[in-house]
Amino acid sequence: MSAPLLQVSKLAVEFNGGVQAVRGVDFTVERGETVALVGESGSGKSVSALSVLQLLPYPNARHPDGSIRFRGEELMTASPQRMRRLRGGRIGMIFQEPMTSLNPLHTVEKQIRESLLVHKGLSKADARERVLELLRLVQIPEPERRLTAYPHELSGGQRQRVMIAMALANDPDLLIADEPTTALDVTVQAQILDLIKDLQQRLGMGVLLITHDLNVVQRVSDRMVVMQDGRVVEHGETAAVLARPTHSYTRALVEAEPSGQPRPLAGNAAEVLQARDVRVQFPLKAGVFGRVRDYFRAVDGVSLQLRAGETVGVVGESGSGKTTLGLALLRLTGASGQIRFDGHRLDAYKGRALRGLRKSMQIVFQDPFGSLSPRMSVEQIVAEGMDVHRIATDKADREARIVQALEEVGLGAELRHRYPHELSGGQRQRVAFARALALKPRLLVLDEPTSALDRSVQAQVVELLRDLQARHGLAYIFISHDLKVVKAMSHYVLVMKEGRVVEEGETAAIYEDPREPYTRQLLAAALNIR
Amino acid sequence: MSGYLLRRLLALLPTLLVASIIVFGVVRLVPGNVLDLMLSENDFASSSHETRAQLEEALGLDKPIYVQYLVWMKNIVLHGDLGDSLWRNTSVLSEIGERLPITLELGLLSLFFALLIAVPVGIYSAVRQETLGDHVGRTFSIVALAVPNFWAGTLVVILPAMWWGWAPPNEIEPFFESPIQNLKVFLVPSLILGASLSAVVMRMMRTMMLEVLRQDYVRTAWAKGLPERTVVMRHAVKNALIPVITLVGILVPILFGGTVIIEQIFRLPGIGQLLLDAVTARDYPIITGVFLVAGVLVMTVNLLVDLCYGLLDPKVRFDRK
Numbered sequence: 001m002s003a004p005l006l007q008v009s010k011l012a013v014e015f016n017g018g019v020q021a022v023r024g025v026d027f028t029v030e031r032g033e034t035v036a037l038v039g040e041s042g043s044g045k046s047v048s049a050l051s052v053l054q055l056l057p058y059p060n061a062r063h064p065d066g067s068i069r070f071r072g073e074e075l076m077t078a079s080p081q082r083m084r085r086l087r088g089g090r091i092g093m094i095f096q097e098p099m100t101s102l103n104p105l106h107t108v109e110k111q112i113r114e115s116l117l118v119h120k121g122l123s124k125a126d127a128r129e130r131v132l133e134l135l136r137l138v139q140i141p142e143p144e145r146r147l148t149a150y151p152h153e154l155s156g157g158q159r160q161r162v163m164i165a166m167a168l169a170n171d172p173d174l175l176i177a178d179e180p181t182t183a184l185d186v187t188v189q190a191q192i193l194d195l196i197k198d199l200q201q202r203l204g205m206g207v208l209l210i211t212h213d214l215n216v217v218q219r220v221s222d223r224m225v226v227m228q229d230g231r232v233v234e235h236g237e238t239a240a241v242l243a244r245p246t247h248s249y250t251r252a253l254v255e256a257e258p259s260g261q262p263r264p265l266a267g268n269a270a271e272v273l274q275a276r277d278v279r280v281q282f283p284l285k286a287g288v289f290g291r292v293r294d295y296f297r298a299v300d301g302v303s304l305q306l307r308a309g310e311t312v313g314v315v316g317e318s319g320s321g322k323t324t325l326g327l328a329l330l331r332l333t334g335a336s337g338q339i340r341f342d343g344h345r346l347d348a349y350k351g352r353a354l355r356g357l358r359k360s361m362q363i364v365f366q367d368p369f370g371s372l373s374p375r376m377s378v379e380q381i382v383a384e385g386m387d388v389h390r391i392a393t394d395k396a397d398r399e400a401r402i403v404q405a406l407e408e409v410g411l412g413a414e415l416r417h418r419y420p421h422e423l424s425g426g427q428r429q430r431v432a433f434a435r436a437l438a439l440k441p442r443l444l445v446l447d448e449p450t451s452a453l454d455r456s457v458q459a460q461v462v463e464l465l466r467d468l469q470a471r472h473g474l475a476y477i478f479i480s481h482d483l484k485v486v487k488a489m490s491h492y493v494l495v496m497k498e499g500r501v502v503e504e505g506e507t508a509a510i511y512e513d514p515r516e517p518y519t520r521q522l523l524a525a526a527l528n529i530r
Numbered sequence: 531m532s533g534y535l536l537r538r539l540l541a542l543l544p545t546l547l548v549a550s551i552i553v554f555g556v557v558r559l560v561p562g563n564v565l566d567l568m569l570s571e572n573d574f575a576s577s578s579h580e581t582r583a584q585l586e587e588a589l590g591l592d593k594p595i596y597v598q599y600l601v602w603m604k605n606i607v608l609h610g611d612l613g614d615s616l617w618r619n620t621s622v623l624s625e626i627g628e629r630l631p632i633t634l635e636l637g638l639l640s641l642f643f644a645l646l647i648a649v650p651v652g653i654y655s656a657v658r659q660e661t662l663g664d665h666v667g668r669t670f671s672i673v674a675l676a677v678p679n680f681w682a683g684t685l686v687v688i689l690p691a692m693w694w695g696w697a698p699p700n701e702i703e704p705f706f707e708s709p710i711q712n713l714k715v716f717l718v719p720s721l722i723l724g725a726s727l728s729a730v731v732m733r734m735m736r737t738m739m740l741e742v743l744r745q746d747y748v749r750t751a752w753a754k755g756l757p758e759r760t761v762v763m764r765h766a767v768k769n770a771l772i773p774v775i776t777l778v779g780i781l782v783p784i785l786f787g788g789t790v791i792i793e794q795i796f797r798l799p800g801i802g803q804l805l806l807d808a809v810t811a812r813d814y815p816i817i818t819g820v821f822l823v824a825g826v827l828v829m830t831v832n833l834l835v836d837l838c839y840g841l842l843d844p845k846v847r848f849d850r851k
Binding site: 103 | 745749750752755756764768
């Protein structure tokens with residue numbers, strides 16, 4: 001019996017400072033099979049995958065123990081020259097962020113060609129033929145025209161296709177895909193996964209797929225390896241593991257899907273927000289004097305209404321205008337149309353009058369890493385809004401309000417002296433909620449509040465948000481591309497595409513009986529797994 | 531591209547206009563008066579009011595300042611004439627034209643040496659972070675930052691003269707007739723100026739390289755199996771250069787300030803010397819002329835810097851739809 005394509009045994013990775021990211025990990029990948037390495041952030045799955053090609057930041061990373069055999073050949077002790085030949089030659093790799101993983105200054109042709117020149121020594125003319133062939137293989141439309149395109153001229157899906165073409169340039173035996181679809185829209189995700197699956201079967205490669213998304217695991221993998229805290233806790237055939245997870249962590253992962261429904265609305269709930277025909281336009285300029293030639297309509301005539309205790313979900317892919325709509329409703333960006341908040345005509349307000357209303361309408365952003373100032377403690381972050389609006393009566397009251405806000409989002413009062421980098425992603429997002437809640441708002445715009453979080457944390461955050469809503473009668477605008485979370489949160493759903501609402505209705509009606517083909521497409525891509 | 535260029539060139543006009551007003555006004559705020567200087571120089575200190583008034587009228591300084599400005603502007607716009615020196619009977623343009631090539635050569639050579647030192651050392655320092663070479667490079671940059679170039683320049687002039695009786699040459703031959711002789715004159719001063727500029731550029735280059743080397747696309751380059759040289763030179767350097775070029779644009783005015791001092795130390799008859807003499811003599815037309823020319827140069831360099839982005843970064847290719 002020949003050696004497995006890839007055999008990782010007892011792999012250990014240690015970083016400077018003694019952090020043991022990976023401890024004794026074993027797994028194998030055979031020719032023609034897809035193995036999924038599953039786990040949440042910090043589980044060591046990406047580090048394990050990067051170890052195979054020795055792409056970790058050595059010497060800050062070390063392997064105290066372990067062996068990585070590729071077709072029987074030990075890679076741990078392989079020479080740098082040998083590793084170079086394997087990287088991009090026998091083993092291809094694609095990464096999570098197609099935005100940043102391509103060199104922004106090189107054309108598509110140059111980036112793909114580079115692998116061919118290095119490994120095969122092709123002439124540039126011969127390489128061009130192969131580049132075109134690869135672009136066709138990954139189904140890029142009009143490959144001849146794309147040769148001279150730069151990454152920023154391509155869509156996210158196209159960029160990931162270019163990455164795949166690059167990884168496959170030299171017919172590798174093994175493809176390592178590190179979260180290849182996480183950064184993409186749902187419909188594009190499905191296409192890319194199908195493409196990887198299809199190419200694997202056609203080319204007979206082994207695929208090592210790193211992901212946190214069980215839908216992806218189920219869709220493409222033959223076997224799965226579940227990792228937690230740098231160890232393998234469970235492995236086996238994908239279908240069997242998902243059907244009957246034996247380890248408690250795997251069970252928690254499987255059950256972590258956001259579920260349930262928002263609390264029913266009281267019949268007499270007061271109206272909080274009403275928006276009519278909201279439009280946001282950005283001018284497109286041209287010519288020597290920058291005359292406005294046309295407008296880009298980011299939000300194109302959207303109307304909605306929202307009552308106390310109600311959640312309106314806004315779904316759509318990137319570029320559909322959902323975030324801009326959220327900003328426009330709070331008057332954080334210029335917009336036309338009528339917006340009535342709590343009986344006030346927001347669109348007629350400005351300056352001080354508008355600022356007075358600000359405390360009643362708050363927003364929480366997607367990225368809990370980027371939206372909290374790293375130089376401010378949790379206490380300062382939570383208190384800043386209160387101080388601006390002079391809510392607290394004295395020092396003791398201020399302190400009490402901070403503690404109360406933190407406790408409400410399930411954080412201990414002792415956390416208030418910490419800084420954002422000392423918190424986990426879930427904790428940071430809770431701080432962001434606490435900051436908003438400290439002002440006792442009536443309306444919260446939640447812009448993808450769960451997208452940067454692990455699934456198990458997402459479920460907790462959804463539960464928390466529903467709980468807060470019931471307790472304070474909060475009205476939510478819930479913006480997300482994640483249809484499962486939207487379903488668990490919303491009473492009413494708007495489906496947006498290119499700045500317009502293409503479909504809207506009660507949540508149950510939209511999910512059970514979507515009328516628009518676009519909605520159906522979104523739902524199929526997101527939910528067809530289970 | 532041409533549309534963009536035209537737009538930028540048009541935008542220079544109002545900037546220049548504002549700059550000219552400031553330059554014209556500020557120069558006359560300097561305490562001391564050219565009339566007093568001239569009269570005392572020629573031993574007319576005790577001369578009558580009449581002499582003084584005649585002189586004032588002859589120099590055109592009797593009119594209100596805004597009239598002087600308008601006359602000055604009119605001559606620039608209509609005749610391209612920056613006026614005449616108050617002391618010598620020469621035109622400002624010819625004075626500047628004679629000396630500008632010397633300052634330009636000094637400046638360009640300094641910039642050349644600055645980049646020649648800074649870019650490779652910055653790259654090396656980043657790629658071999660925390661090695662001996664990195665530490666040596668960073669120490670050099672701290673020293674070059676800390677040592678004022680007038681001090682370094684003075685030492686270079688004085689010490690060899692004391693020890694070996696050698697002084698840096700300052701007989702300037704035209705570059706195209708005997709380039710070696712010409713470069714001999716400029717070598718030492720431009721090295722000193724260049725070294726002090728290189729410190730800032732090197733630190734920027736190193737920081738940007740460290741930043742870029744952590745980027746995902748550099749990891750992609752490694753994953754392709756490229757050798758280190760290719761990863762660094764082809765994928766990292768070009769990306770790291772973009773902010774460094776911005777810095778170079780900002781350094782040009784500082785460089786101009788440096789040439790004023792270095793020219794004085796090495797006795798190079800450049801713009802810097804002209805300016806210094808003119809300030810001492812309150813020769814207003816020369817001062818305003820030099821400032822105006824310097825302003826145009828700085829703005830041109832920054833326009834060139836912006837155009838460079840377009841060459842480096844496809845995202846800023848102007849007018850590309």
